[in-house]
Amino acid sequence: MAIPQRTLDPKRDGAIAAAITELTAAFGNRVVTSQAVREQHGHTTTWLPNQPPDAVVFPQSADDVQGIVKICAKHSAPVIAFGTGSSLEGQVNAPQGGVCIDLRDMNRIITVHAEDLDCVVEPGVTREQLNEYLRDQGLFFPIDPGANASIGGMASTRASGTNAVRYGTMKDNVLSLKAVLANGELISTASRARKSSAGYDLTRLLVGSEGTLGIITEITLKLSGIPESIAAGICSFPSVEAACNATIMTIQSGIPVARIELLDELQVKASNAYSKLTLPEKPLLLVEFHGTEAGTAEQSERFGEIAREFGGGPFEWATKPEDRTRLWRARHDGYWAACALRPGLRALSTDVCVPISRLAECVTESQRDLVESKLIAPIVGHVGDGNFHMLLLVDAANSAEIARAEAFLHRLVERALAMEGTCTGEHGVGQGKMKYLPEEHGEAALDVMRSLKRALDPQNIMNPGKIVTLGANPRA
Numbered sequence: 001m002a003i004p005q006r007t008l009d010p011k012r013d014g015a016i017a018a019a020i021t022e023l024t025a026a027f028g029n030r031v032v033t034s035q036a037v038r039e040q041h042g043h044t045t046t047w048l049p050n051q052p053p054d055a056v057v058f059p060q061s062a063d064d065v066q067g068i069v070k071i072c073a074k075h076s077a078p079v080i081a082f083g084t085g086s087s088l089e090g091q092v093n094a095p096q097g098g099v100c101i102d103l104r105d106m107n108r109i110i111t112v113h114a115e116d117l118d119c120v121v122e123p124g125v126t127r128e129q130l131n132e133y134l135r136d137q138g139l140f141f142p143i144d145p146g147a148n149a150s151i152g153g154m155a156s157t158r159a160s161g162t163n164a165v166r167y168g169t170m171k172d173n174v175l176s177l178k179a180v181l182a183n184g185e186l187i188s189t190a191s192r193a194r195k196s197s198a199g200y201d202l203t204r205l206l207v208g209s210e211g212t213l214g215i216i217t218e219i220t221l222k223l224s225g226i227p228e229s230i231a232a233g234i235c236s237f238p239s240v241e242a243a244c245n246a247t248i249m250t251i252q253s254g255i256p257v258a259r260i261e262l263l264d265e266l267q268v269k270a271s272n273a274y275s276k277l278t279l280p281e282k283p284l285l286l287v288e289f290h291g292t293e294a295g296t297a298e299q300s301e302r303f304g305e306i307a308r309e310f311g312g313g314p315f316e317w318a319t320k321p322e323d324r325t326r327l328w329r330a331r332h333d334g335y336w337a338a339c340a341l342r343p344g345l346r347a348l349s350t351d352v353c354v355p356i357s358r359l360a361e362c363v364t365e366s367q368r369d370l371v372e373s374k375l376i377a378p379i380v381g382h383v384g385d386g387n388f389h390m391l392l393l394v395d396a397a398n399s400a401e402i403a404r405a406e407a408f409l410h411r412l413v414e415r416a417l418a419m420e421g422t423c424t425g426e427h428g429v430g431q432g433k434m435k436y437l438p439e440e441h442g443e444a445a446l447d448v449m450r451s452l453k454r455a456l457d458p459q460n461i462m463n464p465g466k467i468v469t470l471g472a473n474p475r476a
Helices: 010-030 035-040 062-075 127-137 151-156 202-206 240-252 265-275 293-309 321-332 334-339 356-373 399-418 434-441 443-456
Strands: 055-057 079-082 099-102 109-113 118-121 174-180 186-188 215-222 229-236 257-263 284-291 315-318 346-353 379-382 387-394
Touching: 010 055, 010 062, 010 099, 035 055, 062 079, 062 099, 062 174, 062 215, 079 215, 109 127, 118 127, 127 151, 151 215, 174 202, 229 293, 229 321, 240 257, 240 284, 240 293, 240 356, 257 265, 265 321, 265 334, 265 379, 284 293, 284 321, 293 315, 315 321, 321 334, 334 346, 334 387, 346 399, 356 379, 356 387, 356 399, 387 399, 399 434, 434 443
Parallel strands: 055 099, 079 099
Antiparallel strands: 109 118, 118 215, 174 186, 174 215, 229 284, 229 315, 257 284, 257 379, 346 387, 379 387
């Protein structure tokens, strides 16, 4: 991928060195400059080149974050927030160097308001940690991107996942935030109230901003009650098109499905081998319903009828919790299962999202394009909201194959945009998909984004080089 490497800039690099010296005096051994640690905090999960920061700092409180940012602002040193590093579009790279703030030690669950169905957590809390804590109270946090991501990272990238079709995405489940701005000031974006008409929606502004407007230090989340009944099952289909059309009909029929996931034939084959399953090696829908015993039974029956209409079946239920867990674990391990199809090669995970009525068309056209491009890329998808993922397995030593992969990725995004979709349903923009924002949003909208960035971060120190770029030219 054509990501510019860091260039020598004595003035900038001297300012960063001065900031690190001051940070070390203030935070001691919580400032780390070893090569190995710095590279761990550059991008590692795709074929985007690793661009490490000059130092990594481990704050333990919002006061620490404020202190770090104030020192960096004093020296105009870039600041990059880091959660668990599971982002997929270069969000944690440091193209201009600078200081990485690793929020792993800010991992306290501050309070749970069970009666209000909300909780307050620090950004380093992971989703699995939170749900383990909530289980005994009959509550759970439903956003499930697969990886054990941090809540702060999920908010920063506006994460989604398998439950989004019923429970929404992070933008729907964050009530308020506390964040440190580029000048070191700590702000609170909203109260715990479920609705408000008081002023601009700063919460939604920061959710999805990928650390370019501020660093999140506290998140208030909506919670949900653990359902009385959870019914999960699998259903094979003769084609991906049939599975997608069954999904569309399910959503249009108003069946309140909680999860509906697509695995194409190649992904099913990979998951069988990796997770020791015996699923039919055909396109598969993995579905789950939440509610009362009577409600999930009725929903399951109606879905079965729709599946048969599109040639699906047999419809098999996983009634035991351990069987459900095994199926969903296999789905979440889909990345590693797919990688095992071509061991040792580079894996590039990408996603697009289209209106659900165009889903079948977009997926089938993309599959035909794959065959014509002589590429291997299993497909999985949160198809209940029109979002699907492709994992390209590419030989990095084969320049012709890399060229074909890059051309395919461009056509995939162009196809989604032509169908009134988006270049990314949940992976975010980072570095990898910045070039598609002008076509998706238009220059006027990008100018608004740049104006917001300049207003909140006039020195351009907050995760620079992500989402939008700033320069002397107002359109740069």
